[in-house]
Amino acid sequence: METNPAFTGARCTACDATVDGDDVAGRCPSCGGVLDAAYELDAVDLEPTTLAARTTRSQWRYHELLPFSPEAAVTTMEGGTPxxxxxxxxxxxxxxxxxxxxxxxxxxxxIDDRGQSVAVTAAKRAGASDVALASTGDDGQSAAAYAARAGLDSHTFVPSRATFTNKAMVNVHGGDMSVVEGRIDAAASAFADAVAEHDEWHPVQALSTPxxxxxxxxxxxxxxxxxxxxxxxxxxxxxxxxxxxxxxxxxxxxxxxxxxxxxxxxxxxxxxxxxxxxxxxxxxxxxxxxxxxxxxxxxxxxxxxxxxxxxxxxxxxxxxxxxxxxxxxxxxxxxxxxxxxxxxxxxxxxxxxxxxxxxxxxxxxxxxxxxxxxxxxxxxxxxxxxxxxxxxxxxxx
Ligand SMILES: [Zn+2]
Structure with missing residues (x-):
């Protein structure tokens, strides 16, 4: 099983609409608001002793509170930080x-590694070939890493001021990168233009999907x-x-x-x-x-x-x-x-x-x-x- 049985879909943070199903993507279909993953928490039985007995330190030790199963996860053991x-x-x-x-x-x-692990897992499950985002640097580097892990192509739009390390490591992970002159709004705008021309790009930017x-x-x-x-x-x-x-x-x-x-x-x-x-x-x-x-x-x-x-x-x-x-x-x-x-x-x-x-x-x-x-x-x-x-x-x- 690839999903958490308690995962029911998503709820809109703006209009409270619910979107059922385990393949929810994007923003709220009614109002464009940010979607949150939703769970049937009554069906979750999680005790401190159960967690204490788990040996993995990755964030997937809390899989009861994540949409997907640890077996389906695209992970490089993110989490478990002190x-x-x-x-x-x-x-x-x-x-x-x-x-x-x-x-x-x-x-x-x-910290974005936690988010990109879940986002790229969702993209892979949805059959995406490419993931894309505009980034000030860190989540772009992270997305390139997780896309590489999943065998997907990544497209990262960063402003010219992003750090050398972020830019270099996007390349090192084999990601496609556009360095946009200006600040994050310029990178976001270039990203939006490019996404409009590439239906196959799956967004992994913060808050663009649940x-x-x-x-x-x-x-x-x-x-x-x-x-x-x-x-x-x-x-x-x-x-x-x-x-x-x-x-x-x-x-x-x-x-x-x-x-x-x-x-x-x-x-x-x-x-x-x-x-x-x-x-x-x-x-x-x-x-x-x-x-x-x-x-x-x-x-x-x-x-x-x-x-x-x-x-x-x-x-x-x-x-x-x-x-x-x-x-x-x-x-x-x-x-x-x-x-x-x-x-x-x-x-x-x-x-x-x-x-x-x-x-x-x-x-x-x-x-x-x-x-x-x-x-x-x-x-x-x-x-x-x-x-x-x-x-x-x-x-x-
Ligand atoms: Zn809504």
């Missing part, structure tokens, strides 16, 4: 515990399992498209429904001050974000001026009682390099926003002394070695 305690930061922030969920340790060094964000969900399930099924108080997620926050809320709800871990953590979006449409909408109390006019941040991976999951992320942070913080680039780079220098951890430059946000929340008095705080490192610091090193040089180090 939740690393950082007691020195906990002391500085005045909270009980701080952990970094280190997603840089995934196969291509990004699958990429479904994979991101397992990062939160691992956090809960690592905390012995205690729900952390707050989770800060570096945020571009908003898919991660939406996925984490979905994961927490499903764990709650299954009785594995109760409630949801307070979820926080950490964005770059030079491109912070979600933070701006949150601070202004608006229900929907407005696209950011002139994005300008060193954090290329999360520089998304018109985020597809922006309103879902807003919902997630409001519903959970969390918040949103815009971090100036120097504080972001300081956040990433300080954890490298004091805790030995390698955070991507963009994930430095989560560290900067934690300091900002502490300064505002929004953290409690008994808090367990989780910061998500979405990608490997070594992919941003030049940016991080330059920050030190700017300080004369």
């Amino acid at each position: 939740l690393v305690p950082v007691p020195s930061l906990a002391e500085e922030l005045g909270v009980a515990a701080v952990y970094v969920k280190d997603e840089g340790r995934n196969p291509t060094g990004t 699958y990429p964000h479904e994979g991101l969900k397992t990062a939160y399930v691992e956090i809960a399992e690592a905390l012995d099924w205690e729900t952390p108080d707050r989770v800060i997620h570096p945020t571009g498209r908003g898919a991660g926050l939406h996925a984490f809320r979905k994961a927490a709800r499903e764990l709650d429904a299954l009785g594995l871990a109760s409630g949801t953590p307070k979820l926080y979006a950490a964005q770059a001050e030079g491109c912070a449409p979600i933070v701006r909408a949150f601070e202004e109390g608006r229900e929907a974000y407005e696209p950011w006019d002139a994005p300008d941040t060193i954090c290329g991976r999360i520089e998304i001026p018109d985020p597809a999951g922006g309103n879902l992320a807003l919902d997630a942070i409001r519903e959970t009682g969390g918040g949103a913080v815009a971090a100036p680039d120097p504080e972001t780079l300081e956040g990433a390099t300080s954890l490298a220098g004091t805790a030995g951890l390698e955070l991507s430059a963009s994930s430095g926003t989560a560290v900067a946000a934690a300091y900002a929340l502490a300064e505002r008095g929004e953290l409690d002394a008994d808090d367990t705080l989780v910061l998500v490192n979405a990608g490997a610091g070594s992919k941003d070695d030049d940016v991080l090193r330059s920050h030190l040089m700017s300080k004369g180090i």
